[in-house]
Amino acid sequence: MQSLWDLPDFDDHEAVHFVTDRDSGLKAIIAMHSTALGPAAGGTRFWHYPDPNQAVADVLRLSRGMSYKNAMAGLNLGGGKAVILAGPDRIKTPEMLAAFGNAVDRLGGNYVTAEDVGITVADIVAIAQQTKYVSGLPVTEGAVGGDPGPHTSYGVYLGVRAAAKRALGKDSLDGLHIAIQGAGSVAGGVARLAAKDGARISIADIDQARAQKVADEVGGIAVSPDEIMTLEADIFSPNALGAILNEQSIPALRVPVVAGGANNQLARPEDGDRLHARGILYAPDYVINAGGIINVATEYLKDGDKDEVRRRIERIPHRLEEIWAESAATGRNPAAVADAMAQRLIGRA
Structure with missing residues (x-):
């Protein structure tokens, strides 16, 4: 049997967490590629993978990409990513999001999550009920944050x-x-x-x-x-x-x-x-x-205003x-x- 370390997309990831919550039906993977520049940051993807091995490959590649993205954008963040394995019916429940939020919280800030494919701003609000290690939350007009x-x-x-x-x-x-x-x-x-x-x-x-x-x-x-x-x-x-x-x-x-x-x-x-x-x-x-993560990072790190977000994006x-x-x-x-x-x-x- 091939081990995680031998997979072609494994790139000396610092940690890969497989999350299961029987009560809610949650199955998720959280991968932290690098925390060299700061906490591993990257969104959560809600997706149906016909083969769970595809989910592993996806989260490994995406988390490595976030390390590179955050570094090249000049952010004080490392790279991470999460995938929630949706069933064929793609049903997403409040209980599932709560269980995922608890899983993120148990990592103690080493991983910071936000929106990605299949995850809405409303979902992020629900996850934020369980953990403070989240960004991309709704904000008042003119403030940094919100939908990336x-x-x-x-x-x-x-x-x-x-x-x-x-x-x-x-x-x-x-x-x-x-x-x-x-x-x-x-x-x-x-x-x-x-x-x-x-x-x-x-x-x-x-x-x-x-x-x-x-x-x-x-x-x-x-x-x-x-x-x-x-x-x-x-x-x-x-x-x-x-x-x-x-x-x-x-x-x-x-x-x-x-x-x-x-x-x-x-x-x-x-x-x-x-x-x-x-x-x-x-x-x-x-x-x-990188524009979305620049906005998310500025919101989470509280190191700039809306004009600064625009200036950072315009460096792309x-x-x-x-x-x-x-x-x-x-x-x-x-x-x-x-x-x-x-x-x-x-x-x-």
Whole structure:
């Protein structure tokens, strides 16, 4: 039997906690990759995994990504993540959230949680009844905190603009065709901001009605999920689930740029080389999508106001430029360059 330490996605994680609560039916995994820069911070994902091994792989990869994301964003936080294993019915109960909150609390602040896929602001409020080690809570107008989605969207939008300038020599998104995968909070925000600049939007989501709604709002078109990755466009922006860039999908891409907010877009590290070999400019996901955690961190650490959150998010294009410049100078793909930078920051070079 393969041990946790031998799994391909295990990266010397400091701790991995498997949580079971029989009364509520909770099954969850909390992974803490690194606390070198501060408490391990990262959201909780509520998702149905047909195979529990997929949940283990997901939480290991996501927590490592949070270490890198928080380090590259200059935050005093380490990297962690949690997944709650939903049943096929995807029923989420107050008892389940309470049990999860108690599990977070038992870690004594070594892990700080927030929203992620399948977890709403209301869920975070419920979890906060059991623990203070939580962020992303509702706030009064003008205060730091709340739903991290709009902040993620803003950072991704800025990164898309930076990629367009780097790869296409364009100072604006006006007239560019952007193919957006996903139509949720982050994807919808990116679509609205890009369309406001004059971009032409094609969008796809497994919920086709949701994709159509965003398309109608921004004057774009909704396409099928199977079509979005093979559209001829200026920019492909993945903003749904990860591992979509792989040995099969990369040769079919018809874009010069990939820049989006989905976590863990590369199925394997070597897929960064595949993109690079094709001359496709890649914006490393945990750098471009850091806006949400910047907002969450500022709320939790109480080290800035709303204007400071915006200033920190607006540094994302500068970090991307540093990565792309080093990539051009060394020939290494941008994902590998970003990983090396992050590893140095957390003392794992």
